[in-house]
Amino acid sequence: MMESGVMQTEIEKLRALIRHYERQYYIENHPEISDSDFDALMRKLEALEAADPMPIPPDSPTQRVGGGAELGTRLQHRNPMLSLNNSYDENDLREFGARVERLLEGAPVEYVTELKIDGLGVSLTYENGILTQGLTRGDGEYGEDVTANLRTIRAVPLRLAEAETAIPPVLEVRGEVFLPKDCLSEINVQRETEGESPFANPRNAAAGSLRLLDASITASRPLDIFIYTLNYAEGFDFATHTASLESMRRWGLKCNPSTACHKSIEAVQTYYQQWVEKRHELPYEVDGIVVKVNHLSQQQTLGTTAKYPRWAIAYKFNAQQAITTVEKIEVQVGRTGTLTPVAILKPVSLAGATITNATLHNEQEIRTKDIRIGDRIVLERAGDVIPKIVEVLTADRTGNEVAFKFPEQCPACGSPVQRTEKEVAVRCVNVACAAQLKRRIAHYASRNALQIEGLGPATITQLVDNELVRDVADLYTLQVKVLSKLERMGVPSARNLIHQIEQSKMVPAEKLLFGLGIFHVGESIAELLIENFLSLDALSKATPEDIESVKGIGPQIAESVSTFFSQNQVLLEKLRQAGLHCLTAAAVFTQTQASETVDNFFNGKTFVVTGSLEGMTRSEASHEIKSRGGRVTSSVTSKTDYLIAGDGAGSKYTKAEELGISILTETDFFEKLQ
Numbered sequence: 001m002m003e004s005g006v007m008q009t010e011i012e013k014l015r016a017l018i019r020h021y022e023r024q025y026y027i028e029n030h031p032e033i034s035d036s037d038f039d040a041l042m043r044k045l046e047a048l049e050a051a052d053p054m055p056i057p058p059d060s061p062t063q064r065v066g067g068g069a070e071l072g073t074r075l076q077h078r079n080p081m082l083s084l085n086n087s088y089d090e091n092d093l094r095e096f097g098a099r100v101e102r103l104l105e106g107a108p109v110e111y112v113t114e115l116k117i118d119g120l121g122v123s124l125t126y127e128n129g130i131l132t133q134g135l136t137r138g139d140g141e142y143g144e145d146v147t148a149n150l151r152t153i154r155a156v157p158l159r160l161a162e163a164e165t166a167i168p169p170v171l172e173v174r175g176e177v178f179l180p181k182d183c184l185s186e187i188n189v190q191r192e193t194e195g196e197s198p199f200a201n202p203r204n205a206a207a208g209s210l211r212l213l214d215a216s217i218t219a220s221r222p223l224d225i226f227i228y229t230l231n232y233a234e235g236f237d238f239a240t241h242t243a244s245l246e247s248m249r250r251w252g253l254k255c256n257p258s259t260a261c262h263k264s265i266e267a268v269q270t271y272y273q274q275w276v277e278k279r280h281e282l283p284y285e286v287d288g289i290v291v292k293v294n295h296l297s298q299q300q301t302l303g304t305t306a307k308y309p310r311w312a313i314a315y316k317f318n319a320q321q322a323i324t325t326v327e328k329i330e331v332q333v334g335r336t337g338t339l340t341p342v343a344i345l346k347p348v349s350l351a352g353a354t355i356t357n358a359t360l361h362n363e364q365e366i367r368t369k370d371i372r373i374g375d376r377i378v379l380e381r382a383g384d385v386i387p388k389i390v391e392v393l394t395a396d397r398t399g400n401e402v403a404f405k406f407p408e409q410c411p412a413c414g415s416p417v418q419r420t421e422k423e424v425a426v427r428c429v430n431v432a433c434a435a436q437l438k439r440r441i442a443h444y445a446s447r448n449a450l451q452i453e454g455l456g457p458a459t460i461t462q463l464v465d466n467e468l469v470r471d472v473a474d475l476y477t478l479q480v481k482v483l484s485k486l487e488r489m490g491v492p493s494a495r496n497l498i499h500q501i502e503q504s505k506m507v508p509a510e511k512l513l514f515g516l517g518i519f520h521v522g523e524s525i526a527e528l529l530i531e532n533f534l535s536l537d538a539l540s541k542a543t544p545e546d547i548e549s550v551k552g553i554g555p556q557i558a559e560s561v562s563t564f565f566s567q568n569q570v571l572l573e574k575l576r577q578a579g580l581h582c583l584t585a586a587a588v589f590t591q592t593q594a595s596e597t598v599d600n601f602f603n604g605k606t607f608v609v610t611g612s613l614e615g616m617t618r619s620e621a622s623h624e625i626k627s628r629g630g631r632v633t634s635s636v637t638s639k640t641d642y643l644i645a646g647d648g649a650g651s652k653y654t655k656a657e658e659l660g661i662s663i664l665t666e667t668d669f670f671e672k673l674q
């Protein structure tokens, strides 16, 4: 058995190693080991920490997700987070340069150019190298405390790297949090199917993700960051902005690599021009460049106005726009019943793609922008973001345009729509609505869920319209005889489809869980839940508290999962009857082991192991408990069911006694294991 001191050294070594690999992967963009090897190291650290009596420090790599986030606390910035004055063309840029040079009375000026990342400005504070606070920009004077959510961003180090230059005792840096382009479009598609309006721009996406009440949902969004300002470093004095960037990089902070220094405004214009061409190749959205005077003494001389620094300017890119006509407005019904209006456009080419429609998000959006059928509109597309209507050319109206009236009935099933005060979305709440059912089946059959090949939109439409399928479980009752009568089906395709449906009974539990389309349960959350509960059956019996006790699952997800299972028992029973083996079988165990798991003393209970056991190490004890369906946590709380106390149990023993938690001796524990 490992002695505590030896264990601590091993834990610290492992933490340092994981921090190194995290930095290589998330900051340097240069992974040194495979994802699975990295995961294995993380699991090893988690197991060691669980077995060690020492408290886990908040900067341990295992402590990124802390569940619920306290939002709403507004805190004052050390000094205001200013905005930037904008320039849109070469003339504006020249004027900026001329003003700077005049105010500096002809002294030579060096300009630094950076990409202007389109996201949300934040400030991060490190005390003695440890991340202690993260605020949004807010109104510039006061920001919102988003520390818990910022901690989930892997490119934000929880602890600064030990550099050859010392780390300031207090360091405050500022940067931009953003979502990479491909994730942005993916999240928007997901939001629309789940009945939420898509994020209109990259900034809203970053802000929306960072201001979530459930940090575990933030953690499931691949947010990233670039630090662009060193705002305060106690005891440090830098001569230039570029020198401060260098130090921040050495301390392990992620700064954008495309920074350049120029001796003249002409050279700045060349840098801008290069990025006008190349910006589409970037995996994140940029809306311009930022030009800054490099010498900090010159920045001081130039000073600021109430809103902007005089030493910097944002030089914006022109958004890619096109003009076309709204031919009609259709309303689509999502998987959860949200009605989304979509403008059907006269096809137009924009940023390398032919655009035929644009989402109008919701009723409110149409009203605010006063979009009418027949209107000529300005369409904008930022990178991979869904094209949006930015303006109606009202001057071009002929009087023949028709205002759109949002339907009072679901266009698919005719039931009255529901509006709530809480949200802008209008919903069809008919659980039997055919349009929703079609979307649910399509999701169930999709590649990352049950992967039923050959079950495309045309077949799904026929199955639902002919009332052959009323829920996903009905798919398992289909027969070749009936299927082969559908249009464009025939006996061979029907046989093949039945075969594919049969095959889907064997998918792992996490795929089925994802396929059920529960709010907030994306692929990674489904995997995490199954890893902990092993089967859907066990998960369906869990209380919201049980679910929330899983590391990485916050209150909103827990509530959503628990509500789904309480409302869908009939569906689950039908799936069970259909023979979906993963409902009852544990994810990594055989059927027999699974039933043993479900029936034994440990299943579903939470344990803390403390002190030293004679017969096994704490880590072995944890393993034994987990393999029987139990959970092992490191600290005693009201959620703990049993404390297993070995020799020398200390504060955890006292705490368990205080909270009235049952205590097992090593002998009791071995008896239960038998």
Ligand code: IVH
Pocket: 081, 082, 083, 084, 114, 115, 116, 117, 118, 120, 121, 122, 137, 175, 176, 228, 229, 290, 309, 312, 314
């Ligand atoms: S410097 C006082 N540098 O753009 C100078 N800002 O429109 C403060 N931004 O509030 C900003 N990339 O959130 C700076 N490389 C960059 C930036 C950047 C994006 C954001 C920042 C700022 C906003 C101004």
